Amino acid sequence: MSIEVESDGMELLAKTRHDRDNLQLGKAATPYAIEVNVVLKDGVDSNNAVVVKHRLRHSLTISVLQNTTNITKEYSYINVVEMQTFEKIPTLDLSWTNQDDTRREPLLAQLRHALVDVGFLYIVNHGVPDNIISDMTAVLPILFSLTDVEKEQIALHNSPHFLGYSAPGAETTAGKADQREQVEFATELPSDWAEGKPIYERLRGPNQWPASLPTLKPIVQAYIDALTSLSERFLGLVAEALYLQVGGEDGTNPLQPFLSDQHRLKLVRYPAASAGADGEVASQGVGPHKDSSGWWTFLLQASPPHIKGLQALNREGVWIDVPVVAGSFVVNIGQAFEVVTGGLCPATTHRVLAGPYERFSVPFFQGVRRSLTKEEALGTLKNQLLCSFPGHFGGRNGPDDGSLSKEANEGKQIDSAFLRGQYDTWGESQLRTKIRSHRDVGKKYYSDVFHKYAHDN
Numbered sequence: 001m002s003i004e005v006e007s008d009g010m011e012l013l014a015k016t017r018h019d020r021d022n023l024q025l026g027k028a029a030t031p032y033a034i035e036v037n038v039v040l041k042d043g044v045d046s047n048n049a050v051v052v053k054h055r056l057r058h059s060l061t062i063s064v065l066q067n068t069t070n071i072t073k074e075y076s077y078i079n080v081v082e083m084q085t086f087e088k089i090p091t092l093d094l095s096w097t098n099q100d101d102t103r104r105e106p107l108l109a110q111l112r113h114a115l116v117d118v119g120f121l122y123i124v125n126h127g128v129p130d131n132i133i134s135d136m137t138a139v140l141p142i143l144f145s146l147t148d149v150e151k152e153q154i155a156l157h158n159s160p161h162f163l164g165y166s167a168p169g170a171e172t173t174a175g176k177a178d179q180r181e182q183v184e185f186a187t188e189l190p191s192d193w194a195e196g197k198p199i200y201e202r203l204r205g206p207n208q209w210p211a212s213l214p215t216l217k218p219i220v221q222a223y224i225d226a227l228t229s230l231s232e233r234f235l236g237l238v239a240e241a242l243y244l245q246v247g248g249e250d251g252t253n254p255l256q257p258f259l260s261d262q263h264r265l266k267l268v269r270y271p272a273a274s275a276g277a278d279g280e281v282a283s284q285g286v287g288p289h290k291d292s293s294g295w296w297t298f299l300l301q302a303s304p305p306h307i308k309g310l311q312a313l314n315r316e317g318v319w320i321d322v323p324v325v326a327g328s329f330v331v332n333i334g335q336a337f338e339v340v341t342g343g344l345c346p347a348t349t350h351r352v353l354a355g356p357y358e359r360f361s362v363p364f365f366q367g368v369r370r371s372l373t374k375e376e377a378l379g380t381l382k383n384q385l386l387c388s389f390p391g392h393f394g395g396r397n398g399p400d401d402g403s404l405s406k407e408a409n410e411g412k413q414i415d416s417a418f419l420r421g422q423y424d425t426w427g428e429s430q431l432r433t434k435i436r437s438h439r440d441v442g443k444k445y446y447s448d449v450f451h452k453y454a455h456d457n
Ligand SMILES: O=C(O)CCC(=O)C(=O)O
Pocket: 266, 268, 286, 291, 299, 301, 310, 350, 351, 352, 360, 361, 362, 363
């Protein structure tokens, strides 16, 4: 059987109820990647189907074969979404945002492209004062040249809130040790957890400050304050770019209720790559990952432009360099935002390669409300986004369909612990992730749930 579908734009939706169908897309010849997503009627996703694609000059034929031998299933629909890949990271100039002029619309269109097709962008003219950035940049080498004893005094394993210093190799990503050391901070908050409150509330709590570097605290706090404001302002633009309606009389941004009172900040140092005892050069600064701990990430690459390392994975599986752009922040989407937008806005996979030079960076992770449930995350914006972006949303992202990502296979391997996991709130899924990455902290402060989280695969 064969179905002719007219393509009038970016999305095509064809309904079919046969084991093997050919879908002919009359006007689908474009330079873009085509994604085929098959959702089986019983909710099993396209991993259980074989998808064969042929692309001719002006038409596209997609054959979908069912490869399950012992179960009979019907396709509920085939959703074909035309997607752009990217070759470079777009740049957005925020100096226009406060003006009500004709350049606002093109800016929102650029942002929409970055949100939907790339998941990564630079922002320039962002309004964060120069001294906030230069103070931060200057203090990084001083912080990391503290002695091992001084670093140990603020070690992450002292903190039930997972805040503090981790040595190189302490974290693994994609099965390999990351060659970076880092100090994690968060919005300074007291710990107010007590028996009877949700366990994830223990994530909230004070920072550890190095006694021998008293200038660090005001620099980090001023930086967190500035980035908190910038990230909230940016969220207003994102809501506008996605055509989300502002709510209530006070014009609340519909994305604001997803935010936490606690944002996280990491100060990171990648040592220059050098050969180990075996002669091998460890090339992984941080392995391929999606940002799992926040809503949006705002990254300062705090090294000169000739120092490279950061790369983003495009839809065709090619690693694209994200070089240092003076005066910019790199902004990328976190997994929670991908979930809330039903995969419309991808949490693009990225990594850092270790290079011949030492490199510093400062990612700010805009926090997600710990009490956010999966139901809220998947349901709150669905109808609005479905109206504005039909075809991008429903087909891929039924609540039981964990396959949100419109991306290359390498990125698809990265799990969304929140969506696929058995814990209902963002906070609990975060706590589980943290305990699994820092087992020493888990055993020390969370002994009653450690076993459950560590072995719940
Ligand atoms: O250091 C960088 O440039 C990126 C770091 C990063 O991706 C992360 O910590 O999540």
